[in-house]
Amino acid sequence: MYNQIAFIIRIIGVLEMVSGVIVGLYLGNDNSLYGTADVSIILLWSVLGFVSGMFFLGLGEIISLLQGIHTKLVGTDNEGLNADDDTNVNLKGKSKYDVYKEVMDKGN
Numbered sequence: 001m002y003n004q005i006a007f008i009i010r011i012i013g014v015l016e017m018v019s020g021v022i023v024g025l026y027l028g029n030d031n032s033l034y035g036t037a038d039v040s041i042i043l044l045w046s047v048l049g050f051v052s053g054m055f056f057l058g059l060g061e062i063i064s065l066l067q068g069i070h071t072k073l074v075g076t077d078n079e080g081l082n083a084d085d086d087t088n089v090n091l092k093g094k095s096k097y098d099v100y101k102e103v104m105d106k107g108n
Contacts, residue, residue, distance in 0.1 A: 006063035013056030020049010072103045 024045030028037045094102075 003064055003067040006060040006067065008060075009056050009063065010060035013053040013060060015053075016056055017050050017053030020053065021046045024049070073099065 024042040027045060028042035030036060
């Protein structure tokens with residue numbers, strides 16, 4: 001159940017968090033002789049970078065979970081049919097409740 005888009009979005013989230021701290025440190029430093037820094041600017045950029053990075057990490061996790069649900073319900077992955085996979089579900093002639101119950105029972 002590997003999803004390349006989810007992986008890329010997670011990488012963007014991590015880069016966003018790291019770059020938020022780096023930009024905050026750069027903009028917070030006033031380059032004076034004593035090397036003082038404006039803590040409010042550093043904190044602001046770090047927190048905003050962390051929050052936006054967590055948003056991207058969460059979005060990547062949502063995409064991964066949806067890929068897992070799709071794989072369980074349809075029984076296919078991006079590479080093709082999983083005939084020997086225990087998540088394969090026959091959808092013909094079944095109600096949505098029966099399919100849901102069958103998928104949940106196979107997960108246990």
